Amino acid sequence: MITIAPSLIYLSRADWGADPAHPRLGYAVAPAARTEAIVHHTVIVDSDATKNVWETLDEVKAARPTFDFDPRYGTDDSWTPAMFVEAVYRNLTAAPAAAGRAR
Amino acid sequence: MLRRRRQPSGSTGRPARTAALLVTLALGAASPAFAQMDLSGSWQGIFHEDQPERIPGPWLGDYLGLPINEHARAFAEAWEPSRLTVPEHQCRAHSVAYIYRGPLNLRIWEERDPITQEIVAIHADNSNFQQRRTIWMDGRPHPSEHAGHTWMGFSTGRWEGDTLVVRTTHIKQMWHRRNGLPQSDKTLLTERFIRHGDVMTYITIVEDPVYLTEPLVKSTNLGFNPRPLTPQQLLYPCQSVVELADQPRGAVPHYLPGQNPFLGEFRVEFGLPEVATRGGAETMYPEFRKRLSAPAR
Numbered sequence: 001m002i003t004i005a006p007s008l009i010y011l012s013r014a015d016w017g018a019d020p021a022h023p024r025l026g027y028a029v030a031p032a033a034r035t036e037a038i039v040h041h042t043v044i045v046d047s048d049a050t051k052n053v054w055e056t057l058d059e060v061k062a063a064r065p066t067f068d069f070d071p072r073y074g075t076d077d078s079w080t081p082a083m084f085v086e087a088v089y090r091n092l093t094a095a096p097a098a099a100g101r102a103r
Numbered sequence: 104m105l106r107r108r109r110q111p112s113g114s115t116g117r118p119a120r121t122a123a124l125l126v127t128l129a130l131g132a133a134s135p136a137f138a139q140m141d142l143s144g145s146w147q148g149i150f151h152e153d154q155p156e157r158i159p160g161p162w163l164g165d166y167l168g169l170p171i172n173e174h175a176r177a178f179a180e181a182w183e184p185s186r187l188t189v190p191e192h193q194c195r196a197h198s199v200a201y202i203y204r205g206p207l208n209l210r211i212w213e214e215r216d217p218i219t220q221e222i223v224a225i226h227a228d229n230s231n232f233q234q235r236r237t238i239w240m241d242g243r244p245h246p247s248e249h250a251g252h253t254w255m256g257f258s259t260g261r262w263e264g265d266t267l268v269v270r271t272t273h274i275k276q277m278w279h280r281r282n283g284l285p286q287s288d289k290t291l292l293t294e295r296f297i298r299h300g301d302v303m304t305y306i307t308i309v310e311d312p313v314y315l316t317e318p319l320v321k322s323t324n325l326g327f328n329p330r331p332l333t334p335q336q337l338l339y340p341c342q343s344v345v346e347l348a349d350q351p352r353g354a355v356p357h358y359l360p361g362q363n364p365f366l367g368e369f370r371v372e373f374g375l376p377e378v379a380t381r382g383g384a385e386t387m388y389p390e391f392r393k394r395l396s397a398p399a400r
Contacts, residue, residue, distance in 0.1 A: 063360060068178035072287055072313045 057089050140265045140298045141213075142225065145328040148207035149302075152324065157204045161282045162369035166382030175284055175314035176381060180363050182283025183356035185347070194341035196232035196254040198277035200292045200309050203323055205231045208336045225260060225267070230332075233339035238269050245272050252288050267296040279309070279319060287313035301327035317384045 066074065066081040074081040150157055163184070166176060186192060197205060208230035214223050225238040236255035245257055256274035260267055271292040279286045286309070293308040303325040310318050350356075370380045376395055385391050 065360075068174050068181065068285070071172070071174050072289070 057086065060089055061085055139262045140267070142211050142267060142296055142298055142303070143213055144211060145330065145332045146207075146209040146211065146303060146325040147328050148203070148205070148209075149324040149326050152322065153204070156280070158206075161280050162372070163282050163363075164366035165282060165369040165380060166280070166284060166386075167375070167380050168387050169279060169284065169382045170315050170317040170319055170384035170387055171279070171284060171382045172314060172316050175279070177360070178285045178314075179280075179283035180366060181357050181360065183358055183363075184282075185356040186283075188346040188350065189355060190343040190345070193343040193346070194232070196234050198274050198286060198290075199234075199236060199255045199258075199271055200274060200286060200290055200307060201277060201279070201281075202229055202231050202234060202254075203305055203307070203325075204321070207231055207325070208328075208332050209325065210332055210337060228337055230337045230339060232341070233337065238267075245270075248272075256292065265297065267294075269294040269296070279311070279314070285314050287311050289313050303327070317387070 061082065066084060070081050155161070164180075166179065171179075196202065203209075210228040211225065212227075213225050215221065216223050222240050224240055226235065227238070228235050232254070234255055236258060238258040238260040240260050243259065245259065250257070250273055252273045252275045254275055254277070256271040258269050258271040260269040262268070269292075271294070274286075274288060274290050274292065276288045277286045278284055289312050291310045293310075295304075295306040295308075297304040297306070305323045305325055307321050307323075308318050309315065309320075367377075369375070370377055379386055379391070379395060385394075
C-alpha cells in the first residue's frame, strides 16, 4: 500500500488479495474506503483478460459488438451497424503508414 | 376575471349568472391557473424505500423487476464499475429521471411574473451533483427534438388537483440503475409531486423506447425541512483526478461479451434463478412467481 496523498492510497495486487481467477491491478482509493472498496469488489480486472479475442471481420460481426446501441443508432439504412463495424475494423487493421496517410 | 354586465331592465339576470358560474367552474376544473399546493421550501430524501439500491448501490447483474430489453442487458453486462474512475465520468451528474433517488437536499421555489403574479416557473436546486432545474408553468411548448440535451432536461408542468405533474424531455443518456443499465436520450419522464403536509410523495414514470419495453414506475418520499438549507448542504464541489495511476488516458474499462465474471454473484447470494435476475417486463408482475423453480445454485 502506497500513500499518494493524504486523501488517497494505492492498493497493490497483494492488498486486494489477487487470485489467478480474477487477476487484479492496483487501485487508488480513499483510506477510509479501503475496506468497503475491497468488500464491494470494486476491482480492476487485468487488461490481459479483456484483450482482443476476435481476429477476422466475420468473427467481429458475429459477436455483434454494436448490439447495445443498435436500437438507438442502428435504424438508418444509409449507415447500418454492419457498415459501422466494417469501417472500424478496416481502420483498426490498416497498416500504420496507410492510417497515417488517411488522416 | 368576469365582468358584471348591466342586466336589461325586467330581467332577473339569473340565467346569465348561472352560465358565468358554470364557465368559471369548468375553467377551474380543466386547467387551474394557480398552484393547488405550495411545494416551496427545503426538502430531504427519505431512504426507507429501496435503500440498498439507493445508498450502497445495486449488485452487478441485478436487473430484477426492471422492464429492460435485450439491448439494455447487453449494455449492462459490458459495464465495468471502474468506468466511474474515468476522469470524464467522475463528476458526471445523474439524469433527472434518476437523481432524486440518491442523497438529496432539495430547495424548491417559485418564480412569478411581477406584474400579473402568475407562476411562470418552479425552480429546484438539487444538492446531488449541484443540479438546478426549471419547470416551466406558463404553457410554453417543448423545443425541437434536435435541441440540446442536459442532465435535467426540459420540463413543463401543470396541476392536476393538488398534484404537480411534470413532463420532461431532452435528457442526456444516463442509467436506469446504477449497475450499468442504460437510459437513452429518447427518454420521456413524467413526474408527480404530491405533498401531504411535511411529506412529499414523488412518483416517476419513465418511458424509454430504446431500452425499456414498458414504462418504469418508481416512488420516493421526501421530508420537509423547516430550517433553510445551508450553502454547504447544497454545494457539490467535484474535480476529476487521476484515480488509477496506471490506467492509460482514454481507456474505457469494460467487459467483452460473455467475460464479465461478476454477473452471477447476485443470483448466487440470494438463491435466485437466472431468468429472474436478468430482468424484463415479466419480472415486474406477481404472476412471474409461478415461473420460478428451485433456486439455481
